[in-house]
Amino acid sequence: MNGKHVDQIKKEIWQEYLERTPASLKHTQAAKNFMPGGDTRSIAFYTPYPFFAVEGKGSCLYDADGNKYIDFVNNMTSLVHGHAHPYVMDAIRKQTKKGITHGVPVEAQYKLAELICKRVPSVESLRFCNTGSEATMFCMRVARAFTGKEGFLKMDGGYHGGHDFVQINTTPDLATEDLPKAQATKGVPACTQTDVFLAPFNDLNTVERILKDKAEKIAAIIMEPMLGAGGGVPPQEGYLQGMRELADRYNVLLIFDEVISFRVHEGGLQAMADVKPDLTAFGKIIGGGFPIGAFGGRKDIMEMFDPNKPDSITHSGTFSGNAVTMAAGYANLEIYHQKDVDRINTLGKRLTEGFDGAFAKTGIQGGTRGIGSLAGIAFTDKVLKDSKDVVLSMIPYMELMQYLHLEMLNRGIFFLHRGMFTVSTPMTEIEIDKAIKVFEASLELLKPLAVKIQNQ
Ligand SMILES: Cc1ncc(COP(=O)(O)O)c(C=O)c1O
Numbered sequence: 001m002n003g004k005h006v007d008q009i010k011k012e013i014w015q016e017y018l019e020r021t022p023a024s025l026k027h028t029q030a031a032k033n034f035m036p037g038g039d040t041r042s043i044a045f046y047t048p049y050p051f052f053a054v055e056g057k058g059s060c061l062y063d064a065d066g067n068k069y070i071d072f073v074n075n076m077t078s079l080v081h082g083h084a085h086p087y088v089m090d091a092i093r094k095q096t097k098k099g100i101t102h103g104v105p106v107e108a109q110y111k112l113a114e115l116i117c118k119r120v121p122s123v124e125s126l127r128f129c130n131t132g133s134e135a136t137m138f139c140m141r142v143a144r145a146f147t148g149k150e151g152f153l154k155m156d157g158g159y160h161g162g163h164d165f166v167q168i169n170t171t172p173d174l175a176t177e178d179l180p181k182a183q184a185t186k187g188v189p190a191c192t193q194t195d196v197f198l199a200p201f202n203d204l205n206t207v208e209r210i211l212k213d214k215a216e217k218i219a220a221i222i223m224e225p226m227l228g229a230g231g232g233v234p235p236q237e238g239y240l241q242g243m244r245e246l247a248d249r250y251n252v253l254l255i256f257d258e259v260i261s262f263r264v265h266e267g268g269l270q271a272m273a274d275v276k277p278d279l280t281a282f283g284k285i286i287g288g289g290f291p292i293g294a295f296g297g298r299k300d301i302m303e304m305f306d307p308n309k310p311d312s313i314t315h316s317g318t319f320s321g322n323a324v325t326m327a328a329g330y331a332n333l334e335i336y337h338q339k340d341v342d343r344i345n346t347l348g349k350r351l352t353e354g355f356d357g358a359f360a361k362t363g364i365q366g367g368t369r370g371i372g373s374l375a376g377i378a379f380t381d382k383v384l385k386d387s388k389d390v391v392l393s394m395i396p397y398m399e400l401m402q403y404l405h406l407e408m409l410n411r412g413i414f415f416l417h418r419g420m421f422t423v424s425t426p427m428t429e430i431e432i433d434k435a436i437k438v439f440e441a442s443l444e445l446l447k448p449l450a451v452k453i454q455n456q
Contacts, residue, residue, distance in 0.1 A: 056083025078284035091331035101322035108326035126296025132259035132283025133161025135293035157387020159229035228260030231390030232376030288328025345372035354436030
């Protein structure tokens with residue numbers, strides 16, 4: 001353990017970040033003239049300011065000062081093949097020569113739909129939109145139309161995008177010991193709260209309790225099969241099967257948001273767990289790096305969008321199904337088969353085991369969680385079963401996580417500042433072992449801060 005004072009360690013990390021990234025600071029200052037805080041995407045912001053990227057290549061990102069980072073963010077898990085994969089880029093180039101979006105259907109739409117339907121047994125029919133947020137929104141809309149009910153059961157702390165009816169308890173209710181209370185995000189109308197019921201993740205009893213009482217109001221349960229955005233929490237044994245049974249017993253639909261978790265198996269986490277939801281929302285990796293969303297599921301439900309039918313549900317979107325996104329998405333999935341999934345899942349395991357080893361070696365209390373190529377770190381060795389556990393484990397350690405993030409950036413490793421790491425296919429054991437080494441060295445440097453917090 002080094003003998004430096006905590007404030008001195010923090011100061012040196014901060015100073016080094018500033019010294020390494022003057023061009024990013026200049027960009028930030030210029031951006032602040034035209035964008036609030038110089039930012040356009042909350043999740044990508046961190047203090048003192050994020051580095052500005054100029055190039056992404058394979059597993060690496062290069063910033064405006066020429067610094068190189070191994071990228072474990074991968075645009076919030078979406079770049080499963082890292083940056084500018086030659087096969088995907090080639091498909092994009094070929095398509096852009098023939099136009100980008102045409103205002104009429106193109107073959108590539110049903111080709112990508114076919115590929116996804118063939119991989120995901122619960123998805124018989126599917127439509128494209130432009131974001132994961134739209135995908136969850138249309139899953140919910142069709143669930144209302146199909147069931148004639150308006151309410152939803154959502155996981156406390158679950159994230160499903162930016163639209164109003166899921167911007168309820170995106171951070172969990174920390175105050176209540178009983179049923180979580182609905183709390184809309186700032187700016188979201190309070191009326192959204194009345195029809196959203198909340199249960200902690202991994203808690204079948206609470207779901208049953210709510211359904212017993214409110215099932216006649218609830219169109220569907222909407223949930224990620226793992227809490228991806230909500231902290232990388234895997235489902236406990238039997239939980240997803242239990243949710244399927246409860247949905248059937250109480251006559252509500254089951255919607256899986258696989259915007260993140262689709263990457264952990266060729267057929268999504270639902271295939272890994274062998275559970276069939278009624279509807280699924282997709283996004284991120286199915287667009288080959290371009291903005292995309294898709295929603296699909298049971299044919300009898302999805303038929304409500306069939307424009308040949310009277311009173312069908314309208315779903316448009318100027319860029320929905322555009323030819324470039326379709327080409328990029330198809331190429332991306334064409335080279336992402338189960339063997340590729342297995343390889344990066346194994347690398348994910350190596351990463352989490354390495355991080356656990358680093359916690360043990362440095363004597364800092366902590367642990368990792370996640371599934372396959374998705375991993376999260378927390379400064380606790382307890383099993384985190386829901387979003388409340390995750391947030392409560394994070395609160396005392398915000399400063400430690402912040403400095404760990406900056407120190408690892410200083411050493412060339414980029415991860416999501418809440419402690420999430422995503423493995424991509426261009427990575428090998430070399431990148432994983434480098435991340436583990438840097439993690440261990442950074443933890444060692446920050447040990448005085450960790451000890452200070454743990455003794456408080
Ligand atoms: C689980 C989950 N659902 C939905 C979304 C929304 O997707 P998008 O950002 O493409 O709107 C996200 C985004 O991170 C997500 O993590």
